[in-house]
Amino acid sequence: MPTSFAGKRIVIGITGSIAAFKVAGWVSTLAKEEARVTVIMTDSAMRFVTPLTFASLSGEKVYSDMFADGPDISHINLAMDADLFIIAPATAHTIAKLAHGLADNLLCATALATRAKMIVCPAMNSRMYSHPATQANIAKLKELNYQIIEPACGMMACKDEGQGRLPGWEQVQEIFLRSVSAGDLSGQRVLVSAGPTREHIDPARFISNRSSGKMGYALARTAYRRGADVTLISGPTHLPCPEGVKRVSVQTAEDMRTAVMEHFPQATVIIKAAAVSDFRPETKYTDKVKKEQAGLSLGLIANPDILQELGERKNAQQLLVGFAAESSDFLSEGKRKLQKKNLDLIAVNDITREDRGFEADTNQITLIDHQGVIELPLVSKERTADLLLDRIVTLLQTRRESHYLQ
Ligand code: PMT
Numbered sequence: 287m288p289t290s291f292a293g294k295r296i297v298i299g300i301t302g303s304i305a306a307f308k309v310a311g312w313v314s315t316l317a318k319e320e321a322r323v324t325v326i327m328t329d330s331a332m333r334f335v336t337p338l339t340f341a342s343l344s345g346e347k348v349y350s351d352m353f354a355d356g357p358d359i360s361h362i363n364l365a366m367d368a369d370l371f372i373i374a375p376a377t378a379h380t381i382a383k384l385a386h387g388l389a390d391n392l393l394c395a396t397a398l399a400t401r402a403k404m405i406v407c408p409a410m411n412s413r414m415y416s417h418p419a420t421q422a423n424i425a426k427l428k429e430l431n432y433q434i435i436e437p438a439c440g441m442m443a444c445k446d447e448g449q450g451r452l453p454g455w456e457q458v459q460e461i462f463l464r465s466v467s468a469g470d471l472s473g474q475r476v477l478v479s480a481g482p483t484r485e486h487i488d489p490a491r492f493i494s495n496r497s498s499g500k501m502g503y504a505l506a507r508t509a510y511r512r513g514a515d516v517t518l519i520s521g522p523t524h525l526p527c528p529e530g531v532k533r534v535s536v537q538t539a540e541d542m543r544t545a546v547m548e549h550f551p552q553a554t555v556i557i558k559a560a561a562v563s564d565f566r567p568e569t570k571y572t573d574k575v576k577k578e579q580a581g582l583s584l585g586l587i588a589n590p591d592i593l594q595e596l597g598e599r600k601n602a603q604q605l606l607v608g609f610a611a612e613s614s615d616f617l618s619e620g621k622r623k624l625q626k627k628n629l630d631l632i633a634v635n636d637i638t639r640e641d642r643g644f645e646a647d648t649n650q651i652t653l654i655d656h657q658g659v660i661e662l663p664l665v666s667k668e669r670t671a672d673l674l675l676d677r678i679v680t681l682l683q684t685r686r687e688s689h690y691l692q
Contacts (some may be wrong), residue, residue: 288672289467289511291321294369296466297402298323299393300340302330304443305375305409305452310335312374312455314343324364326350326393328380352392361392365399370465373397374435375409375452378420384432385423403465404432407458412448435461460529463511470679472513477553478506479546479592481521483539485566487584488575495561496644499523501609501635502559504671506531509555512675517553519545521560539563539589546592550599555678557607558593559633561644565589597628605681607631607674609651613638620654630681631655633674653677 296316300306316323325340327350337348349360365371373380373393380394384406389395397404406427414420415437424434435458438451480502484492499520506518507528516531519542527533534549536542539562550556568585593608600606608629612619613636620634633651637643641664642650650664653674662673 288669289463289508291316291319291463291466293320293322294466295322295324295367296462297326297364297368297371297396297400299326299328299371299373299376299380299397300331300335301328301373301375301377301380301393302333303375303377303409303452304334306331306334308452308454309374310339310343312458313340315455315459317344322346324349324368326364326396328391328393330377349392352395361396362399365396365402368400368402370405370462371397371400371402372405372407372462374405374407374458376406378408378410378414378417378423381406381408381420381423381427385426385430405435405461405465406432407435407452408437408450409452410437410450411442411444412446412450415450416448433461433465457529460507460511464513464530467511467513469513471509471555471675474509474514474554474682475552476506476509476514476516476555476557477519477546477549478502478509478516478557479519479542479560479562480506481523482561483521483542483563483589484537485539485563485589486537486570487567488571488573490574493563493565493567494522495563497521497523497561498645499525500645500647500667501649501670502557503528504667505557505559505674508668508671508675509557514555517549519549519560539566539592543590543592543595546596550596554603555605555607555682556596556600557674557678558596559609561611562592563589591627593629594627600628605630605678605685607633607678610634611637611643616652617654617659620652624654624656631677655681 313323323344325348341348383394389398437449438453439449440451441447442450481499482494482497484494486492503525506516510516510530518531518533520535534545536545565586566589568587606629610620610623616634620632624632632654635643635651641648649667649670651662653660
């Protein structure tokens, strides 16, 4: 099931901070992604941005007055209806009220009445933020199960430098998506490997391959959205670390092996999308090899097969998934690697075409496991990741059910 905002009822509470204007962008994006966005504003918030702005962007009525709707108790209706409740920007004053359960305006009353997941995004002057009273109130909110998104550092509207800025949409969107997802990977510790490895010849040169890391990063990002704790072991790529994911950066196949082996014992699902170099130069020169001194041949030795080693070591609770980059004999090669490396699932990738495999934004993979073969469509790498994770969820479920029947 792809995780998206479509059809989700998201209540956004806006309080009196200059950062309120940034949330207009969030509301606009959420509405474009087909979320049903309800905005509640405090009186001070309306001094910074008008309700009309949010009504125009969300296409929905904006609420602010607890008594405006007469006997229709809007705060209870809004509270009951929410899939996710976000307060952004949250001022020190509203945070203090929430921490003490005060309900003297529509926003705080609705926050008390809701049972939806609550996310609070503080934004204020850095000295107000670091004040022990604010910090104590934030600690109290965490105890009450509110999720806090820490403010970013930088220059604030008052020209002070420090921590207090509302983070951008890029930082918060993955956290929001995780909150509205089905959470079908929650409790799973997913270890993903991605990208190429570099096998150094000398300080200037290396052997590598065309992997961009896009497929592995899409898997890490979507697994996080679906509730997993994700560690990403990444070879050199230009991609930013997906929000919420712990990244370990490596260069060579041997570095990758060390990092994977360190994280493997804690992992419940291991997905090896990395294109590990099968060979490395026999000699690594410490000084750059001069043109005149180089011979015409480069001696190579085999790198460890990390996946093979994981297949030998895995326990009955761990689900091991490999990829196979192939240019012919797709099914027979996939089946051979599934057996040889003792995998639970393998994703076979055609690397001869431009719209799939290495570097492309789209992919088409064939899944082979011990139940059969599933041909997936040509779609974005993110959608491919979701479809592969769907299969992993099914296999985990089947495993749980057969465990209960024994
Ligand atoms: O990164 P992108 O540009 O998005 O491209 C994605 C991809 C094509 C790299 C990816 O979808 C993919 O197919 N990854 C596997 C590439 C590969 O190394 O395939 P292989 O058939 O050589 O290896 C089979 C499996 O063994 C892989 O899971 C690989 O991670 C693992 N392996 C291979 C060699 C080795 N020494 N150690 C390993 O663990």
